[in-house]
Amino acid sequence: xxxxxxxxxxxxxxxxxxxxxxxxxxxxxxxxxxxxxxxxxxxxxxxxxxxxxxxxxxxxxxxxxxxxxxxxxxxxxxxxxxxxxxxxxxxxxxxxxxxxxxxxxxxxxxxxxxxxxxxxxxxxxxxxxxxxxxxxxxxxxxxxxxxxxxxxxxxxxxxxxxxxxxxxxxxxxx
Amino acid sequence: xxxxxxxxxxxxxxxxxxxxxxxxxxxxxxxxxxxxxxxxxxxxxxxxxxxxxxxxxxxxxxxxxxxxxxxxxxxxxxxxxxxxxxxxxxxxxxxxxxxxxxxxxxxxxxxxxxxxxxxxxxxxxxxxxxxxxxxxxxxxxxxxxxxxxxxxxxxxxxxxxxxxxxxxxxxxxx
Numbered sequence: 001x002x003x004x005x006x007x008x009x010x011x012x013x014x015x016x017x018x019x020x021x022x023x024x025x026x027x028x029x030x031x032x033x034x035x036x037x038x039x040x041x042x043x044x045x046x047x048x049x050x051x052x053x054x055x056x057x058x059x060x061x062x063x064x065x066x067x068x069x070x071x072x073x074x075x076x077x078x079x080x081x082x083x084x085x086x087x088x089x090x091x092x093x094x095x096x097x098x099x100x101x102x103x104x105x106x107x108x109x110x111x112x113x114x115x116x117x118x119x120x121x122x123x124x125x126x127x128x129x130x131x132x133x134x135x136x137x138x139x140x141x142x143x144x145x146x147x148x149x150x151x152x153x154x155x156x157x158x159x160x161x162x163x164x165x166x167x168x169x170x171x172x173x174x
Numbered sequence: 175x176x177x178x179x180x181x182x183x184x185x186x187x188x189x190x191x192x193x194x195x196x197x198x199x200x201x202x203x204x205x206x207x208x209x210x211x212x213x214x215x216x217x218x219x220x221x222x223x224x225x226x227x228x229x230x231x232x233x234x235x236x237x238x239x240x241x242x243x244x245x246x247x248x249x250x251x252x253x254x255x256x257x258x259x260x261x262x263x264x265x266x267x268x269x270x271x272x273x274x275x276x277x278x279x280x281x282x283x284x285x286x287x288x289x290x291x292x293x294x295x296x297x298x299x300x301x302x303x304x305x306x307x308x309x310x311x312x313x314x315x316x317x318x319x320x321x322x323x324x325x326x327x328x329x330x331x332x333x334x335x336x337x338x339x340x341x342x343x344x345x346x347x348x
Contacts, residue, residue, distance in 0.1 A: 003298070003299060005299060084298075086296075086298075088299070092276060092288040092289070092291045092292075092293075093288050093289075095273065095276055095277075095288075098272040098273060098276060098293065099269065099273060102266060102272060103269075113295070114266040114267050115266070115267075115295035115296045116295055116296070117294070117295050118266075118292065118293075118294040118295065118299065119265075119266075119272065119292075119294070120291070120292040120293070120294070121260075121287070121288045121289035121290055121291050122289045122290070122292075125177060125260050125292065125300050125301060125302050126299050126300070127301035
């Protein structure tokens with residue numbers, strides 16, 4: 001059975017949607033698709049708001065109730081039946097996210113065991129047959145099949161096999 | 175620079191000492207070295223106490239104030255200067271341990287960054303040049319140099335290079 005590592009933020013969960021919603025709530029400003037095309041959300045934030053923005057990611061509960069990407073739960077359930085699936089999420093940068101991310105998985109993906117969750121700082125030491133991630137930097141040392149999940153910040157990245165949604169993941173892997 | 179993954183429980187921290195101390199506090203019983211030679215501590219516990227014992231591991235705070243093994247902090251500090259060091263700990267089985275283990279590292283090993291901490295379920299997907307661990311099962315899929323850290327439960331295991339303490343780790347790696 002092949003091993004597969006799947007990222008959480010911006011792949012399984014729509015983390016950017018909540019960041020944008022909180023920023024709109026606090027500063028009354030929305031970002032157009034064009035403004036954030038090819039860049040990190042925090043690069044679009046004025047310098048004087050950066051601390052508040054980082055604070056969102058460090059708020060206990062921020063990662064606890066994120067929306068799942070459309071189709072993610074159903075396709076993960078199927079992938080879990082024919083791959084050795086691991087959810088690998090960079091989490092230690094924002095310590096309160098450790099508990100929130102773990103609790104999210106246990107509640108929203110009840111077919112996933114604690115054995116399948118990996119909360120790390122860097123993905124440098126992760127090796128599986130396949131990795132799905134929205135961050136090209138996580139592929140730097142990765143030797144397996146790299147599948148880039150499209151996100152506003154990775155538009156224009158052309159080095160990797162790409163999927164735009166979970167339907168396409170299902171078509172490729174199931 | 176070589177990458178190295180080092181386990182926490184029973185390698186960096188003396189987790190068994192606290193388990194034994196709590197069990198003595200609650201049930202007035204100590205374990206001789208002979209009783210637990212070659213077996214897991216929980217296999218020495220009477221069946222009717224197993225739930226209490228597992229409860230220790232799930233107590234918030236249990237992993238927060240563990241004693242470091244003698245020499246561990248000093249040698250880790252040196253290893254950190256000549257290896258790409260990652261602390262890889264199985265933690266998701268006991269969810270409160272996630273925060274406790276992370277906070278322990280940040281407090282007791284201030285030279286370690288959040289980028290170097292990995293809290294996982296299984297170590298199946300970890301690949302580095304070197305791994306130090308007390309559990310032979312964590313070497314099953316590991317392709318690098320395997321160094322077994324001696325613990326009561328792995329006495330008799332002869333398949334791996336072995337160290338008994340941090341002095342020996344320093345001699346081998348520094």
